[in-house]
Amino acid sequence: MGRSIIVALDYSTREEIRSFLKEFQQESLFVKVGMEAFYQFGPSLVEEIKEQDHQLFLDLKLHDIPNTVKKAMKGLAGLGVDLVNVHAAGGRDMMQSALEGLEAGSPSGKNRAMCIGVTHLTSTSEEMLKQELHINKRMKDAVVSLASLTKASGLDGVVSSALEVPWIKKACGQSFLTVTPGIRLEGDLAQDQKRVATPSKARSLGSDFIVVGRSITAAENPYEAYYKVKKDWEGSYVS
Numbered sequence: 001m002g003r004s005i006i007v008a009l010d011y012s013t014r015e016e017i018r019s020f021l022k023e024f025q026q027e028s029l030f031v032k033v034g035m036e037a038f039y040q041f042g043p044s045l046v047e048e049i050k051e052q053d054h055q056l057f058l059d060l061k062l063h064d065i066p067n068t069v070k071k072a073m074k075g076l077a078g079l080g081v082d083l084v085n086v087h088a089a090g091g092r093d094m095m096q097s098a099l100e101g102l103e104a105g106s107p108s109g110k111n112r113a114m115c116i117g118v119t120h121l122t123s124t125s126e127e128m129l130k131q132e133l134h135i136n137k138r139m140k141d142a143v144v145s146l147a148s149l150t151k152a153s154g155l156d157g158v159v160s161s162a163l164e165v166p167w168i169k170k171a172c173g174q175s176f177l178t179v180t181p182g183i184r185l186e187g188d189l190a191q192d193q194k195r196v197a198t199p200s201k202a203r204s205l206g207s208d209f210i211v212v213g214r215s216i217t218a219a220e221n222p223y224e225a226y227y228k229v230k231k232d233w234e235g236s237y238v239s
């Protein structure tokens, strides 16, 4: 898996998802289906996207007891997605069970999907970490602590903000994947995101994947916005 942009398909209708993807018939994208789309449109949406040869991150952030997560992951593995995730706060047993379920459910002859752990959501601020979650650590230390647990549990990487990537790579190694949402083009509103970076900043900090939703999907012309993000991420226009 090379460094790339993952487009969050957070649309409220299936038609909007279809018309976005229609613009990219000549190009294979890496897209993300999250709770909003999956809970409405289900596995058939995943199948439809995979048939178009796009890579797919199914972002359902599983967080439950180990047995439940193992069985849920076994079911998701059958969908043939490329990347799945769990909340690292579920702990080592839960994360290892997720991997067991993923391996058990993967189509025979195919590699299992990559599995990553969500550290602290990019909508969490330093203040919220202390005041609401009662974690008396700096954000970077709290994120590295969950990243190290994720690595020790055998997962392939983490979700964090781009701002913590250098510390994660230092603690967990360069090949440990960092998938970073909270991406905004210069001048875009952060909205509910608290730990944000531009695509070029994320790249310079070492992110492997940036996850971009509203800067693309809510733009007047999402197709052009995708290439604007790509230009900032790669440093040159590729179309």
Ligand SMILES: O=c1ccn([C@@H]2O[C@H](COP(=O)(O)O)[C@@H](O)[C@H]2O)c(=O)[nH]1
Pocket (backbone or CB within 6 Å): 008, 010, 034, 118, 120, 121, 122, 123, 159, 160, 181, 182, 183, 193, 211, 212, 213, 214, 215
């Ligand atoms: O910590 C996290 C984990 C996941 N997300 C998801 O990424 C996208 C970001 O959307 P934007 O519109 O670019 O803000 C969204 O699907 C989230 O569920 C995240 O933002 N932070």
